[in-house]
Structure formats: C-alpha cells, structure tokens
Amino acid sequence: MSFTLREHTADVAVEAAGDSLGDVFAAVADGLTAAMCDEVADTGDRFSLSVRAESREAALFDYLDELIYERDVRGVLPADHDATVRQEGDEWVVEASARGVPFDDVTARDVKAVTYSEMRLEESDAGWDAYVVFDV
Structure with a gap:
C-alpha cells in the first residue's frame, strides 16, 4: 500500500x-x-x-469526506488509516479506523474538501489504483 502526492492546479x-x-x-x-x-x-x-454508498467511487468520496468531517468535529488530524471495503447488495460499505492526533501535537495545513474532479478508482494486475484531488 502506497501513495504519492501530486501537484494539481491550486x-x-x-x-x-x-x-x-x-x-x-x-x-x-x-x-x-x-x-x-x-x-x-x-x-x-x-x-x-x-460509510455506505451506491458505488465504489462514491464510497471512496464519502470515506474521505467523513475523515475531513471527523477532523473538524474532533479537532484531530486523522492518521494511520485502516479500511475494509465490501459490497452488500447494491451498496458499498467502508468500515474504517484512524488515529486522531490532537491538533496541539502537529502543525497542520487545511484541506477543505475531497472532489470528484478527475477521480479514478481502478483494478489493476497488481491490485487497486486510485487518484483523488483535494481542494486546499
């Protein structure tokens, strides 16, 4: 499991x-x-x-949106993520956890929202690939 930050216009x-x-x-x-x-x-x-959603992409969006919501409500930076995703009938279910690092313990930048802009979620020979743009 890995990620890379990519520059994106603004x-x-x-x-x-x-x-x-x-x-x-x-x-x-x-x-x-x-x-x-x-x-x-x-x-x-x-x-x-x-979270529950009608598609895999919607489940990814809603999961990330919920993390931003939890950040704002709890006053913590969500870190060390763990997630399980499964399909139940017509819905996709994400069961997840994160460690909430108190804002007093970090210097954090604001990420306003997750977007659907250019979102990709695809199965590959090696597993799964995703690309998500965040509004900062």
Missing part, C-alpha cells in the same frame, strides 16, 4: 495503490494526512467510522 492530488480495495482507500487517506501535515506525532486515540 489543489493537491493523491495517487495511491493497494493490494485490496481497503488498502487503496487507506492509502488515499494516508495521502490526505500527508497533504495536511509533514510530520505526524505518535499521539492520539483510534476512532472508527463507517
């Missing part, structure tokens, strides 16, 4: 890869963390979250 993009769908979701989330903070402290407690 925004930041994350290109990620993972062996499974859950791995690539977590890798994109790790990229989101890296876009917000250069050095992440080892502090904070884990929290869980769950």
